[in-house]
Amino acid sequence: MEIIHSPSQMTAWANQALGAGKTIALTPTMGAFHEGHLSLMRMARHQADLTVTSIFVNPIQFGPEEDFDQYPKSLAKDAAMAEKEGVEILFAPTVADMYPEGFQTLITVKGITDRLCGLSRPGHFDGVTTVVAKLFNIVKPTVAIFGRKDFQQLAILRKMVCDLNWDIEIIGHPIVREEDGLAMSSRNTYLSVTERQAALTLVKSIKHVRQRFREGETNAEQLRCEAAKILSDNDKVTIDYLSLVDQRTLNDQTVINHDSVFLVAAKVGTTRLIDNTVLFDEN
Numbered sequence: 001m002e003i004i005h006s007p008s009q010m011t012a013w014a015n016q017a018l019g020a021g022k023t024i025a026l027t028p029t030m031g032a033f034h035e036g037h038l039s040l041m042r043m044a045r046h047q048a049d050l051t052v053t054s055i056f057v058n059p060i061q062f063g064p065e066e067d068f069d070q071y072p073k074s075l076a077k078d079a080a081m082a083e084k085e086g087v088e089i090l091f092a093p094t095v096a097d098m099y100p101e102g103f104q105t106l107i108t109v110k111g112i113t114d115r116l117c118g119l120s121r122p123g124h125f126d127g128v129t130t131v132v133a134k135l136f137n138i139v140k141p142t143v144a145i146f147g148r149k150d151f152q153q154l155a156i157l158r159k160m161v162c163d164l165n166w167d168i169e170i171i172g173h174p175i176v177r178e179e180d181g182l183a184m185s186s187r188n189t190y191l192s193v194t195e196r197q198a199a200l201t202l203v204k205s206i207k208h209v210r211q212r213f214r215e216g217e218t219n220a221e222q223l224r225c226e227a228a229k230i231l232s233d234n235d236k237v238t239i240d241y242l243s244l245v246d247q248r249t250l251n252d253q254t255v256i257n258h259d260s261v262f263l264v265a266a267k268v269g270t271t272r273l274i275d276n277t278v279l280f281d282e283n
């Protein structure tokens with residue numbers, strides 16, 4: 001595996017690969033790898049001839065009060081893990097490489113960015129779409145893989161790719177969980193032992209909503225209330241949102257169906273966690 005830091009070198013590599021008739025799969029990440037990231041890389045290997053994983057903690061997607069400075073960084077360890085997964089290139093640009101002085105452009109997807117995480121993290125998704133657009137132009141992937149854990153992000157990126165006529169296939173990877181059900185996240189390392197326990201209320205709320213839907217409950221408000229009760233029973237948990245939305249439009253629903261997705265965001269202590277479940281499959 002080769003580590004490339006410079007965007008122009010990355011593009012030169014991509015041009016050569018594409019010129020030789022190879023396809024490229026990209027898995028963009030912010031590093032601090034866990035099994036969720038590795039699983040995306042494994043999927044990538046089956047989707048194209050060559051795989052590129054990027055690591056970039058993108059400053060413009062963090063709010064001023066958020067954890068940009070604190071975000072875990074472990075390039076050497078990550079590189080060893082990516083190499084084991086058979087990744088060809090680890091692309092790890094610096095902030096100055098990605099946003100040189102005078103950088104002035106933002107990509108905004110309207111509508112679906114103004115709800116859910118968009119409400120509590122203003123500007124976050126503009127940061128995400130802008131950096132992913134840059135990564136697409138630098139790496140020139142044939143296919144890009146994102147986790148369904150960031151469900152809204154995935155929907156927004158699909159919209160961006162469609163609206164901008166990008167010839168890139170976007171694949172959503174199922175959520176990878178710890179044995180007890182907690183969705184894997186680089187931010188789980190912030191949790192104390194008691195907070196780690198409290199974080200399981202998110203999983204509990206998801207399982208509850210799935211179960212009640214299976215039993216025939218389709219009233220979104222009723223399900224939201226029941227889920228809220230589960231989360232608010234733990235004093236370490238502060239709910240940001242609990243939503244039942246259509247999985248394509250992300251519009252709120254009053255009556256849910258097999259196309260609905262239940263999304264939860266909450267702070268556990270000071271750590272913001274998100275999770276979700278699509279109601280029609282087992283993830």
Ligand code: AMP
Nearest residue numbers: 029030031036146147149150175176184
């Ligand atoms: P991050 O490094 O947190 O920005 O995540 C990089 C990519 O990995 C994103 O597409 C995430 O959705 C995905 N990802 C993170 N955690 C998980 C998980 N537990 N299961 C599946 N995908 C994940």
